[in-house]
Amino acid sequence: MSRFAISVHGVAKDFPVGDDNIRVLHDINVDVNAGELTYLVGESGSGKTTLISIIAGILYPTEGRVQVFDTEIYDLSDNELVMFRLANIGFIFQQYNLIPTLTAAENAAIPLIADGMKRDEAVERGRVLLEKLNIANQADKFPRQLSGGQQQRVAIARALVHEPRLIVCDEPTAALDAKSGRRVMDLLREVALSEDRAVIIVTHDNRIFDLADRILAMEDGRITHDGRDKAILMQEDAQ
Amino acid sequence: MNWVAIRMLTGDRVKFIGLVFGVAFSTLLITQQLTIFVNLLMRGGVAVQEVSTANVWVMDPATRTADVIYPMPITALDRVRSVSGVAFASPLLRSNASIRTPEGDLEGVTVIGVDDSSLVGIPRRMFEGDPARLMDPDAVFIDDVGSRKLFAPGQTVIGSQLELNDQRAIIKGIVDSTPTFTAQVTLYTRYSNALNFVPGTRNRLSFVLVRSDANVSPETLAGRITEQTGLKARTTQQFTRDGIDFIIENTGIPINFGITVVLGVIVGVAIVGLTFSLFIRDNIKQFGALKAIGVTNRKIMVMVAAQSGLVALIGYGLGLTMAAGFIGGGAAGSDDFKGFYMPNQIPLITAALVLAIIALTGFIAIRSVLKTDPASVFR
Numbered sequence: 001m002s003r004f005a006i007s008v009h010g011v012a013k014d015f016p017v018g019d020d021n022i023r024v025l026h027d028i029n030v031d032v033n034a035g036e037l038t039y040l041v042g043e044s045g046s047g048k049t050t051l052i053s054i055i056a057g058i059l060y061p062t063e064g065r066v067q068v069f070d071t072e073i074y075d076l077s078d079n080e081l082v083m084f085r086l087a088n089i090g091f092i093f094q095q096y097n098l099i100p101t102l103t104a105a106e107n108a109a110i111p112l113i114a115d116g117m118k119r120d121e122a123v124e125r126g127r128v129l130l131e132k133l134n135i136a137n138q139a140d141k142f143p144r145q146l147s148g149g150q151q152q153r154v155a156i157a158r159a160l161v162h163e164p165r166l167i168v169c170d171e172p173t174a175a176l177d178a179k180s181g182r183r184v185m186d187l188l189r190e191v192a193l194s195e196d197r198a199v200i201i202v203t204h205d206n207r208i209f210d211l212a213d214r215i216l217a218m219e220d221g222r223i224t225h226d227g228r229d230k231a232i233l234m235q236e237d238a239q
Numbered sequence: 240m241n242w243v244a245i246r247m248l249t250g251d252r253v254k255f256i257g258l259v260f261g262v263a264f265s266t267l268l269i270t271q272q273l274t275i276f277v278n279l280l281m282r283g284g285v286a287v288q289e290v291s292t293a294n295v296w297v298m299d300p301a302t303r304t305a306d307v308i309y310p311m312p313i314t315a316l317d318r319v320r321s322v323s324g325v326a327f328a329s330p331l332l333r334s335n336a337s338i339r340t341p342e343g344d345l346e347g348v349t350v351i352g353v354d355d356s357s358l359v360g361i362p363r364r365m366f367e368g369d370p371a372r373l374m375d376p377d378a379v380f381i382d383d384v385g386s387r388k389l390f391a392p393g394q395t396v397i398g399s400q401l402e403l404n405d406q407r408a409i410i411k412g413i414v415d416s417t418p419t420f421t422a423q424v425t426l427y428t429r430y431s432n433a434l435n436f437v438p439g440t441r442n443r444l445s446f447v448l449v450r451s452d453a454n455v456s457p458e459t460l461a462g463r464i465t466e467q468t469g470l471k472a473r474t475t476q477q478f479t480r481d482g483i484d485f486i487i488e489n490t491g492i493p494i495n496f497g498i499t500v501v502l503g504v505i506v507g508v509a510i511v512g513l514t515f516s517l518f519i520r521d522n523i524k525q526f527g528a529l530k531a532i533g534v535t536n537r538k539i540m541v542m543v544a545a546q547s548g549l550v551a552l553i554g555y556g557l558g559l560t561m562a563a564g565f566i567g568g569g570a571a572g573s574d575d576f577k578g579f580y581m582p583n584q585i586p587l588i589t590a591a592l593v594l595a596i597i598a599l600t601g602f603i604a605i606r607s608v609l610k611t612d613p614a615s616v617f618r
């Protein structure tokens with residue numbers, strides 16, 4: 001058993017562009033701990049989304065290996081990888097991607113339903129999480145009846161409802177104003193973080209950098225900074 | 240996951256109704272047109288089917304159907320009677336004539352002259368009057384649809400007088416007969432009477448109606464009659480078929496109805512296909528998210544199949560109900576549709592076509608959902 005929740009070894013990623021391949025990630029080696037809120041920051045196009053997709057098991061790397069809680073995820077068959085994601089990974093997207101014709105509680109219950117849990121029980125568990133996220137009173141509303149911040153909280157509930165050990169978020173606050181963005185991140189930290197769970201958040205929203213335990217900075221497909229001193233990081237970013 | 244799929248679909252009211260309407264409309268169009276088509280074709284054979292007692296029709300070799308006739312000399316009757324295996328043979332005359340109605344209008348009619356003594360050739364069922372009344376002088380029977388064509392509702396039909404070729408004809412009964420393809424008023428009378436009604440030519444025997452002996456099949460007897468008399472002989476079944484084939488070969492009906500059925504399929508594919516693609520496109524991000532979260536491709540396919548299956552089921556049911564209502568209502572309410580019915584094969588054919596429409600659009604939808612890269616959800 002390795003000490004790390006996630007180990008990335010020598011990961012590289014090429015994308016085909018015309019007849020050529022362009023390398024957008026170069027020899028990435030990084031470990032992520034459980035119990036920490038890890039930020040992945042960097043300029044647009046630096047490869048943050050590509051890296052987090054590879055870590056989350058939805059994008060095959062061109063080279064290298066990824067272990068998530070001691071499972072070599074890209075050694076799994078396609079189907080095993082899907083089942084692995086369902087059991088172990090919670091996703092939070094910038095666009096929420098809620099199903100518009102399901103209520104908040106039903107949306108929150110999706111991973112449990114996908115795993116075969118009975119509908120009533122799953123929706124009940126969805127409700128419990130909405131309560132933790134302070135939107136119990138919105139449980140029976142449809143996404144279009146909710147504010148952006150509320151929708152993102154429903155999405156967080158959906159990411160947590162099946163108690164996955166890894167949570168990945170790509171720009172979770174990008175579509176929100178500063179205040180609701182911060183409130184969502186506060187809640188995420190409060191509800192998602194635990195001893196045995198890793199949380200990785202991609203963002204270039206420096207307003208919330210102070211909430212991170214560790215910040216990884218990327219530049220041109222490489223990790224160029226890795227630090228736990230928030231003050232320095234925030235200063236660097238401000239420069 | 241299937242209730243999620245169904246809720247995704249039914250929650251989007253406008254598209255759901257559009258999809259169901261598309262399938263229902265296609266179903267209605269296809270079913271209704273096929274039914275009318277089949278029934279119109281059948282009308283090519285009703286004149287033959289109506290004569291239940293005969294099982295072989297003998298005619299001049301040039302005659303093609305019950306309506307396309309080259310008459311024979313009356314001597315043909317005795318020649319046919321002399322063939323062994325013939326239980327009975329009776330003359331039948333079918334001819335066109337014009338009548339003057341009580342109001343003085345002129346109307347084209349089909350005159351059918353049946354054997355004077357046996358009356359073989361009149362329809363089985365009578366709405367009014369008794370078959371024996373045909374023995375009365377100048378007696379004719381009129382078909383029910385024709386009676387409504389010639390007489391206003393409430394007018395007395397029985398006992399009314401018509402004028403045929405300067406001869407008097409008195410209506411003594413109303414028979415239940417299905418209109419033939421030409422949908423003319425039909426008058427039944429005795430053969431000897433009919434000769435007076437239709438303008439005189441030398442040969443005025445249209446058919447010899449034959450019943451075979453119990454120990455000889457109609458096919459065998461037909462062959463024997465042709466061999467011994469040189470006349471054309473067809474079993475009831477063959478001659479019914481001849482009438483239908485004649486319509487198929489000589490009218491634009493099959494092509495026209497074929498085009499409408501194809502249009503029904505195209506409309507179905509267009510409405511259902513487009514709406515379903517729109518629906519999938521609206522939800523492609525959600526499908527992508529489901530795939531990322533951990534829904535297998537197999538489950539995704541089942542979801543899309545459940546969605547299209549539901550649309551097919553409701554739409555088909557609705558369309559079939561409307562078509563049945565249309566045909567049923569038409570058959571009950573309008574003489575143009577008298578005797579129309581929906582053969583069992585038609586709903587099955589329609590179901591197969593609807594299934595093809597749904598399979599095609601479902602297949603395209605599934606392909607686009609499966610092609611969606613789960614990694615695209617972070618874009």
Ligand SMILES: Nc1ncnc2c1ncn2[C@@H]1O[C@H](COP(=O)(O)OP(=O)(O)OP(=O)(O)O)[C@@H](O)[C@H]1O
Nearest residue numbers: 015016017024042043044045046047048049050051
């Ligand atoms: N599917 C793809 N095909 C080709 N090139 C791609 C593809 N996905 C990403 N890239 C390229 O890879 C590089 C890294 O993209 P990535 O989305 O990981 O950046 P990012 O750091 O998330 O940027 P942003 O902050 O704008 O989201 C970019 O140059 C991008 O153009």
Ligand SMILES: [Mg+2]
Nearest residue numbers: 048049050170
């Ligand atoms: Mg990105």
